[in-house]
Amino acid sequence: MANKISLTNDYPVIKNSDQLYNRALGLIPSVTQTLAKGPGQWVKGVAPKYLVKGKGSHVWDADGNEYIDYMMAVGPLSLGYAYPKVDEAIKKQLEDGITFSMMHPLEVEVAELISGIIPNAEAVRYSKTGADATSAAVRLARAYTGKNKILCCGYHGWHDWYIAVTARNLGIPEAVQAISFTFNYNDIDSVKNSIDDDVAAVILEPVVFQEPKNNFLQKLAELCEQKNVVLIFDEMWTGFRMAVGGAQEYFGITPDLATYSKAVANGMPISILTGKRKIMNLANEDIFFYTTFGGEALSLAAVKATIDELREKNVPKYLNEQGKKLKDGYNSIAQKLGMDYTKAIGYNWRSMAAFDEKAGDPLVQKSLMQQEMIKRGVLWQGFHNMSFSHSDADADYTLQALEESLSVLKKAVDENKLKEMLRGEPVQPVFRKVDNFNMKPVKK
Numbered sequence: 001m002a003n004k005i006s007l008t009n010d011y012p013v014i015k016n017s018d019q020l021y022n023r024a025l026g027l028i029p030s031v032t033q034t035l036a037k038g039p040g041q042w043v044k045g046v047a048p049k050y051l052v053k054g055k056g057s058h059v060w061d062a063d064g065n066e067y068i069d070y071m072m073a074v075g076p077l078s079l080g081y082a083y084p085k086v087d088e089a090i091k092k093q094l095e096d097g098i099t100f101s102m103m104h105p106l107e108v109e110v111a112e113l114i115s116g117i118i119p120n121a122e123a124v125r126y127s128k129t130g131a132d133a134t135s136a137a138v139r140l141a142r143a144y145t146g147k148n149k150i151l152c153c154g155y156h157g158w159h160d161w162y163i164a165v166t167a168r169n170l171g172i173p174e175a176v177q178a179i180s181f182t183f184n185y186n187d188i189d190s191v192k193n194s195i196d197d198d199v200a201a202v203i204l205e206p207v208v209f210q211e212p213k214n215n216f217l218q219k220l221a222e223l224c225e226q227k228n229v230v231l232i233f234d235e236m237w238t239g240f241r242m243a244v245g246g247a248q249e250y251f252g253i254t255p256d257l258a259t260y261s262k263a264v265a266n267g268m269p270i271s272i273l274t275g276k277r278k279i280m281n282l283a284n285e286d287i288f289f290y291t292t293f294g295g296e297a298l299s300l301a302a303v304k305a306t307i308d309e310l311r312e313k314n315v316p317k318y319l320n321e322q323g324k325k326l327k328d329g330y331n332s333i334a335q336k337l338g339m340d341y342t343k344a345i346g347y348n349w350r351s352m353a354a355f356d357e358k359a360g361d362p363l364v365q366k367s368l369m370q371q372e373m374i375k376r377g378v379l380w381q382g383f384h385n386m387s388f389s390h391s392d393a394d395a396d397y398t399l400q401a402l403e404e405s406l407s408v409l410k411k412a413v414d415e416n417k418l419k420e421m422l423r424g425e426p427v428q429p430v431f432r433k434v435d436n437f438n439m440k441p442v443k444k
């Protein structure tokens with residue numbers, strides 16, 4: 001029988017998941033289309049690999065096991081799986097058509113809606129993926145400034161200009177690698193040292209897990225203005241989640257360009273580029289940014305319904321409150337158990353459990369926690385990606401599961417049995433790096 005969410009479960013049976021995985025091996029390179037959803041981020045041998053259904057904050061895997069989900073599709077499900085108001089909007093639009101031979105009125109309606117919410121949205125464009133939007137922003141910045149180099153911080157998608165800064169840069173021309181660099185978050189000097197006459201744009205996620213310190217974002221905006229560098233906020237995570245108007249609204253800082261996706265459409269594939277008219281106007285005729293599905297109507301209908309609900313229910317406030325229970329709860333359990341080597345860090349709406357190597361390999365600690373949470377019916381990668389569907393009952397249950405799983409981790413650490421108690425292969429490091437890699441050599 002498939003597992004329900006219960007503290008007394010055995011480890012789930014994952015036979016169907018494994019069968020699907022074996023069919024995919026050799027046919028689908030890397031097996032997954034999204035690294036964070038792929039098998040490398042889940043304990044092989046214990047975690048399911050395929051999900052077939054979701055409702056609210058709960059999901060069911062290919063073997064029928066039920067879990068509370070804290071990944072929420074790696075961010076998009078701000079309201080929850082199969083959220084009625086959004087699904088009704090999608091179904092209603094489906095009756096009239098998905099994509100058309102001419103523009104659709106929703107393109108205008110949604111642009112008007114967004115321009116009333118996002119502070120820098122003097123102009124609005126749509127595309128399908130986050131990488132489309134960040135790459136369009138980078139192209140606009142180069143066109144506007146007549147310069148080439150890009151300084152970035154965070155993860156910005158799979159396209160050449162960004163992947164050039166990572167270790168996985170095979171296939172990217174050296175000429176591109178020579179003009180993309182990173183800087184360190186909260187380190188204004190690392191930006192100052194890297195800005196030269198050829199820097200077109202600074203792009204960053206306004207926050208990841210650290211809070212900005214010493215007016216970092218403000219100083220960055222001033223520096224970019226002084227140096228004629230386009231400031232781009234990549235708000236894929238912060239947008240429509242940290243506040244409905246994202247980090248721009250939350251911090252009161254208006255970047256030249258900003259990019260959105262994930263939370264804005266509750267799971268439908270759409271990305272949004274907003275920005276100051278003087279730069280965005282280059283997309284009238286000068287730069288090329290067009291794609292067949294750019295105005296696809298189901299996603300636009302989903303955006304409209306999602307934004308209505310985010311505003312009406314003040315969802316960012318709820319995510320913050322519900323997430324605080326988990327973040328604070330995690331930390332008070334760890335403290336009570338005397339585990340000074342693990343801590344939940346970050347913002348309440350997306351906190352992350354961090355593990356110190358003084359207690360053993362952090363990836364093995366995280367894997368053991370994941371194994372024990374999955375056993376108890378919680379799909380957990382160390383993140384608490386909150387949605388409007390995570391109920392009080394979910395939070396209470398999750399805290400119990402965390403308490404039991406942290407106790408298992410403590411025992412493993414105390415008895416030096418971390419690897420022994422892990423029943424599968426540990427998870428791999430996450431791809432995204434934020435600090436101290438591929439910095440631009442300091443100017444002479």
Ligand SMILES: Cc1ncc(COP(=O)(O)O)c(C=O)c1O
Pocket residue numbers: 128129130131132134154155156157158205234235236237261
């Ligand atoms: C901050 C940020 N920027 C850009 C992207 C790329 O978005 P996509 O995977 O939709 O291309 C992501 C994806 O996770 C992201 O988190």
